[in-house]
Amino acid sequence: MIGGSVTVLAQWTGTEQDQFMAMLKPWADETGVKVNYTGTRDEPTVLTTAIAAGGASLPDVAGIPGPAQMAQFAKAGQLQDLSTALDVDTYKSQTPQSLVDLGTVDGKIVGIFLDVSAKGQIWYDPKVVGDLSSSAPKTWDDLQTLITSNKSKATAPWCFTVESGAATGWPATDVLESFVLHTQGPDYYNDWWAGKVKWTDPGMKADWQMLGDMAANSYGGSNTILTTNFANAGDPLFTTPPGCLFLHQASFITGLGQFAKETKLTDYNFFPFPSVDAQYAGAVEGAGDLFGMFKSTPQSQSLMKYLVSAPAQQLFVQGGEFLSANKGVANYPNAMNQALGSLLANASSFVFDASDQMPTEMQNEFYKGLVNYIKSPDQLDSILSHLDSVQASAYSQ
Amino acid sequence: MDPRLPTAIIVVVGIPAVLVGYILATEQVLRAFPERLKPRIRPWLWLAPALAFLIFYLIYPTIGTVISSFQDQFGKNWVGLANYAWFFSADDGIGSLVNNIIWLVLLTAITVGVGLLIAVLVDRVRYESFAKSVIFLPLAISATAASVIWLYMFAYQPPGHAQTGTLNAIVTALGAAPIAFMPTSEFKFNTVMLIIVTAWVWTGFAMVIISAALKGISTELLEAARVDGANEWQVFRNIIFPLLLPTLTVVATVMIITALKAFDIVYVMTNGNFDTQVIANAMYTWMFTNGNFGRGSVLAIILMLTVIPVMIFNINRFRAQEAIR
Numbered sequence: 158m159i160g161g162s163v164t165v166l167a168q169w170t171g172t173e174q175d176q177f178m179a180m181l182k183p184w185a186d187e188t189g190v191k192v193n194y195t196g197t198r199d200e201p202t203v204l205t206t207a208i209a210a211g212g213a214s215l216p217d218v219a220g221i222p223g224p225a226q227m228a229q230f231a232k233a234g235q236l237q238d239l240s241t242a243l244d245v246d247t248y249k250s251q252t253p254q255s256l257v258d259l260g261t262v263d264g265k266i267v268g269i270f271l272d273v274s275a276k277g278q279i280w281y282d283p284k285v286v287g288d289l290s291s292s293a294p295k296t297w298d299d300l301q302t303l304i305t306s307n308k309s310k311a312t313a314p315w316c317f318t319v320e321s322g323a324a325t326g327w328p329a330t331d332v333l334e335s336f337v338l339h340t341q342g343p344d345y346y347n348d349w350w351a352g353k354v355k356w357t358d359p360g361m362k363a364d365w366q367m368l369g370d371m372a373a374n375s376y377g378g379s380n381t382i383l384t385t386n387f388a389n390a391g392d393p394l395f396t397t398p399p400g401c402l403f404l405h406q407a408s409f410i411t412g413l414g415q416f417a418k419e420t421k422l423t424d425y426n427f428f429p430f431p432s433v434d435a436q437y438a439g440a441v442e443g444a445g446d447l448f449g450m451f452k453s454t455p456q457s458q459s460l461m462k463y464l465v466s467a468p469a470q471q472l473f474v475q476g477g478e479f480l481s482a483n484k485g486v487a488n489y490p491n492a493m494n495q496a497l498g499s500l501l502a503n504a505s506s507f508v509f510d511a512s513d514q515m516p517t518e519m520q521n522e523f524y525k526g527l528v529n530y531i532k533s534p535d536q537l538d539s540i541l542s543h544l545d546s547v548q549a550s551a552y553s554q
Numbered sequence: 555m556d557p558r559l560p561t562a563i564i565v566v567v568g569i570p571a572v573l574v575g576y577i578l579a580t581e582q583v584l585r586a587f588p589e590r591l592k593p594r595i596r597p598w599l600w601l602a603p604a605l606a607f608l609i610f611y612l613i614y615p616t617i618g619t620v621i622s623s624f625q626d627q628f629g630k631n632w633v634g635l636a637n638y639a640w641f642f643s644a645d646d647g648i649g650s651l652v653n654n655i656i657w658l659v660l661l662t663a664i665t666v667g668v669g670l671l672i673a674v675l676v677d678r679v680r681y682e683s684f685a686k687s688v689i690f691l692p693l694a695i696s697a698t699a700a701s702v703i704w705l706y707m708f709a710y711q712p713p714g715h716a717q718t719g720t721l722n723a724i725v726t727a728l729g730a731a732p733i734a735f736m737p738t739s740e741f742k743f744n745t746v747m748l749i750i751v752t753a754w755v756w757t758g759f760a761m762v763i764i765s766a767a768l769k770g771i772s773t774e775l776l777e778a779a780r781v782d783g784a785n786e787w788q789v790f791r792n793i794i795f796p797l798l799l800p801t802l803t804v805v806a807t808v809m810i811i812t813a814l815k816a817f818d819i820v821y822v823m824t825n826g827n828f829d830t831q832v833i834a835n836a837m838y839t840w841m842f843t844n845g846n847f848g849r850g851s852v853l854a855i856i857l858m859l860t861v862i863p864v865m866i867f868n869i870n871r872f873r874a875q876e877a878i879r
Contacts, residue, residue, distance in 0.1 A: 201844050228847070323825040323843075377712035380734035385711045393878075413731075518844035528827050532737055 163456040166203065167220035167446070170196040176476040184463040185474070190456045201517075206406065208235055218459040221268060221447040222257050223513035225520070231262040239266045239452045242458035251483050255507045260447065269465050271480035272473060273445035275497050276510060277335040278427040280416075282394050285310055286402055290349060292547070293428030295438075297339070300403075300431050307402055316393050316401035317375040318385035319528065326524030328387045329469040329531065330407050330512040331442075332371065336364040338440050339433040342376040343506045350511035352519070354554040356544035362537070368527075369534050376400040379531050388413035395419060401420055406429070408497050412478060421493050429500055439505030444513060445482060519544075519551040558642075575602065616858070624849035636854040646840070650831040651856065653745055655811040657832065660746065664753040665809050666802060670759025673768055674790070686765065690758035697755065701822035704751045708735035738781060739829040752819050755814060758807045767801035769796070800875070807868050814860050833857045 169177050174196045185192055201222045207215045210234055210334055221227045221236075230236045245266065249257055252270070260268035279300070281289065286307050294300040304314045319329045338346045341360050347505055348354045349403050354361065375382055376393050377400075392415040393400025410416055412424070412491060432438035450457050463469050467485035477490045480498050487502075489495045501507070512520050526540045580599040584592050597680050611648045626633050635843055641647035672689060707844060709719030717723040722732040735747050771794060779789050817834035824830045826839065841850030 205842060205845060323821060325825060325827055380710055381712050382739060383737045384734055518840075518846055521839065521843055525827060532739075532828065 159188040159455055159459055161454075161456050162193055163218060164193045165218045165396040165460075166195045166197070166200065166216040167448075168196065168198055168200045168222075169220075170198070172476075173478060174500050175409060176473065176478055178478070180469055181460075181463075181505070184330070184460065184469070187458055188456075190459070201391055204230070208233060210321055212451070213450040216424050217452045217462055218406045218448060218450050220271070221449050224268070224447065224509060225514050225516055227260070227268045227447055227449060228262050230451075231398060233265045234530060235451055236262075236267040239269065239450060241453065242461040243269075243465065244462065251334070251467065251485050252465070253484065253507065254258050255509075256445070256482050259509055261398055267419045268447040268449045269461065270445040271448050271464055271548050273443050273482045274409060275404060275501050276331055276442045276444055277338075277430040278408060278497075279430060280404040280406060280410065280425055280427045281402060282399065282424060283422075283426050284424070285394075285399050290426055294431045294434070296431050297433045297441035298523070304402060309400040310499070311376075311402045312393070313374055313376040313401050314403065315375045316404040317372055317380055318387055318388050318390040319531065320384055324524065325383075325528075327512065327527040328390065328406070329368065329527040330523055331407065333368050333508070333527065334442055334508045334511045335405065335430045335432070336367045337361070337511070338442055338508060339430060339437055340364055340367075342434065342437045343440055343508050346508050346511060350514045352515075352548050356541045356548060357538075362541060365530065365537060365541070369530065369537070371405075372531050373534075382531050383528065390414070391416055391425075395424065395461060401483060404454070408480070408494075409478075421491060425497075426493075437505075439503070440508065441500060441506070442508050442510065444510040445499060448538040468475060485488070516551045521546055522547045524552075567634045571630060591596075601703055618856050619851045622847045623855050625848050625851075627846040629846050629847050633848065640849060641852050645829070646826070646831055646836040647853070647856075648694045649829065650826070650833045650836045651860075653742075653830065653832050654814055654816070654860070656742060656745055656812055657749055657752075657816050660749045661756070661813040661816075662806050663811040664749070665756045665760045666764075666806050668757050669789075669805065670755070670764050670802065672757070672761045673765040674794070677765065679689065686758075686761065689761055693758045695755070697818035698822050700755050701819050703738075705823060708747070709795065710734045736824055736830075737828050742827055742829075744824065745830050748816075748819055748823060750815065751823070752812070755819075759811065763805050764798065764801055767798050771797050776851055799872075803871060807864060810864050811861060814857065814864075818827070833860075 165179065165181075167174075174194070176192065178192075181192055184190075194255055195216070200220060204215070204219060204221070204226070208230065215235065221230065227236065227544060243266065243510060248266075248269075256270050257266070260266055260270065260411050262268075271519075272352070282513045286303070294303050308314070317329075317332070321327055334346070337349060340363070340541060341349075345354060345360070348359070372382055373380060377385070387406075388410075391404040394402075395415050404410070408427075425479070429441070448461070450461050465483065467483050469479040470483040471488060473479055474486055474488075474494070475490055477494065480489075480494065480501060484502070486496065489498050495506070512523050515523065522544060526544050530537055531539050577600070580596070582594060583599065587595060622629050623633065623637055624632055668746075672685075675683045679685065695703075704719075707720045708722075709717070710722060710732055711717050711719075713726075717726050717732055719732075719735075728730055730816070736744050738744055775793060776789060779793050784792070815834055816832045817838065819827060820830060820832050820835045821838065826832070826835050833856060837850055837853035837857065840846045840853060
């Protein structure tokens with residue numbers, strides 16, 4: 158028994174919150190610690206404001222929006238070193254090296270991944286294009302052939318929407334990231350978000366144009382892309398006749414919009430993003446929810462240790478919404494999560510969402526740049542050179 | 555027992571006790587002064603707590619903002635006028651100022667104009683209070699909820715598909731192509747749409763104030779004008795309008811400040827995308843999303859500088875009115 162209480166801040170509300178609280182329950186029962194949970198979608202602002210105010214109002218343990226902000230908080234001395242809370246050797250043996258590295262700042266582990274997600278899958282309706290689970294297109298050219306042969310079955314080849322309130326544009330960053338990863342490779346990709354590749358680089362420009370092609374071949378054209386919420390992006394997959402054949406999105410889409418009402422595997426399925434340049438085949442982009450400890454107390458240390466443990470992670474994935482960062486978790490509640498889990502486990506390389514690792518100013522201008530490009534494709538050169546000028550100042554620290 | 559109960563008791567009993575105690579204490583202090591000076595010092599002592607709060611919560615942060623406007627994004631190094639130079643070159647700077655000017659002109663014109671029109675018209679009908687309630691109602695809705703309602707009104711579906719948005723349902727029923735209201739930035743169309751949403755919220759406010767002033771005009775005056783042979787337009791133009799002018803100025807001032815502070819509706823509906831950025835939303839983006847305190851502070855200061863002339867005008871007018879009394 159430890160007793161006392163711990164304050165936790167995370168972005169989960171609704172069913173995700175229930176699932177998170179269910180995961181915490183065995184720990185809370187065993188230790189007698191009361192969990193004071195706050196769920197807010199405005200996590201970055203809440204944390205930034207609390208830090209600007211001196212840090213007294215910070216929660217003990219909190220979800221962190223992304224690696225960029227984690228590094229910012231760690232450098233400001235707000236995040237506690239987790240080596241005191243975790244059994245570091247066990248943690249490292251159970252977690253993929255790339256994820257351990259992503260949670261490390263200046264040699265100290267300050268962030269852990271509570272869950273991971275695979276991004277950039279292509280979703281389709283097997284009743285329209287047939288079951289592709291054993292015959293998925295291996296390359297981008299194969300996919301184009303598949304689109305040509307199925308063209309008459311839908312209004313447009315692609316579904317694509319980017320509206321997301323104050324963060325409008327982010328779904329397009331995921332599409333661009335898939336192109337960058339599979340045309341230029343993981344090294345270029347990592348240099349890019351780190352600010353070492355110019356936006357006006359010819360390779361980068363070619364990837365923007367690939368995205369432009371996809372937008373031009375999307376259901377409803379640019380007005381639909383810009384005004385439809387990302388949660389409803391895939392709805393036209395399921396209409397009669399279908400509005401589109403394919404949707405590029407991360408696995409969480411299955412819980413949103415029309416997907417949530419359809420049946421896994423029979424009504425929808427996915428295949429991994431096909432390789433563009435063969436040498437980068439099997440590279441996977443992912444994201445995840447980082448957790449950090451702002452105040453080191455016996456309660457918060459015990460909680461952090463529990464969160465990364467295999468039993469807790471197994472409990473977390475049981476609800477069906479999440480994939481685990483712990484290699485010891487292989488028992489997923491359904492075949493689709495199993496396939497996604499193995500996609501992550503067998504990736505030739507794993508990169509983290511690029512836009513989430515850029516400095517927030519760069520990220521925000523990246524969103525807006527893609528929105529402007531989808532609205533006015535002829536402005537590409539001026540959009541890219543504007544991003545170059547943002548890059549020149551945003552990375553200086 | 556609820557742990558908040560002692561706090562509640564302290565607040566309810568303690569605060570009045572402290573206030574009374576403070577007044578008694580000031581009288582103790584005043585004993586040290588000669589009788590002649592007491593009336594001069596007393597008001598300052600009574601004002602002191604309010605002034606202290608004002609300095610702490612208003613003057614001190616203002617000075618802090620001025621200082622950070624000359625510093626870099628982390629508030630560490632001095633950068634001179636670089637942030638101000640940025641303001642005059644960036645879309646989020648000068649571009650949002652231009653949009654705010656459009657807001658200022660259109661929002662004030664629509665709310666005061668339509669508010670006046672409705673106030674005068676409903677003054678002559680029997681169902682006045684019902685009509686006024688309906689028009690006033692949007693002000694009771696939070697701006698975020700109003701934005702969400704209008705996003706549904708503006709919803710867009712590709713041509714040839716069933717339109718879910720009320721306005722596009724009407725547009726397509728009339729045989730035209732659906733309009734993507736928010737992304738259409740040509741001729742500031744989307745900014746005008748945002749202003750119309752804000753006017754929908756605020757017209758009721760203008761109407762209620764103007765209507766109250768209208769009731770204050772004596773009927774004898776209007777009767778006298780009519781007996782002298784003035785027609786209804788002349789009565790309005792030469793009697794009602796001049797008498798309403800001070801009220802219209804007050805309402806216009808409030809609307810100008812509302813237009814300059816425009817934030818919530820823009821934040822929810824476009825977040826400044828498609829050339830609809832305004833200063834207050836740009837300030838929030840740069841301060842809290844981008845974490846750039848230098849640029850956020852510059853935007854805050856520009857916003858303050860644009861509001862100050864309106865405030866000075868307001869205070870002068872207020873003083874002039876006091877002088878008449």
